[in-house]
Amino acid sequence: MIRWLFALVLAVLALPLAAQDSMPPAPYAYNQLADPALEAKASALMHTLRCLKCQSQSIADSDAPMAGDMRHQVRARILAGESPDQIRRWLIARYGDYVSYEPEVSSTTWPLFAIPVLVILIVAGVLLRRLGKRRSDGDDAGAAV
Incomplete structure (x- = not known):
């Protein structure tokens, strides 16, 4: 009985360790958009957004998985036709004013x-x-x- 309880506790403690690192990165996290004009818009926006994990780097410069997810969101939304201002407002609404290097x-x-x-x-x-x-x-x- 104690062995089963010990195994259960170990399994519960091991779950968070495997949660994020085993997931593949989002498609646009490390891949640029095919259209150079859209990629330039996305890149310009990414340089004005702060990585929430690194805090001293923009999401364009950070290798943190969260920054990769944010880069994916920016590129996917640019590809969907949203403007950089709309994307910035969405990210600020989601993560707070701290995400922007240019706070309003x-x-x-x-x-x-x-x-x-x-x-x-x-x-x-x-x-x-x-x-x-x-x-x-x-x-x-x-x-x-």
């Missing part, structure tokens, strides 16, 4: 654009105030002499 200002991304501007304004205000104080302190010292 939305209700979730506006702090990414606003916070650096606010920090620069605060630093500029502090510097101007300190420089103004030094000038006024220097004027007072010069007037007293």
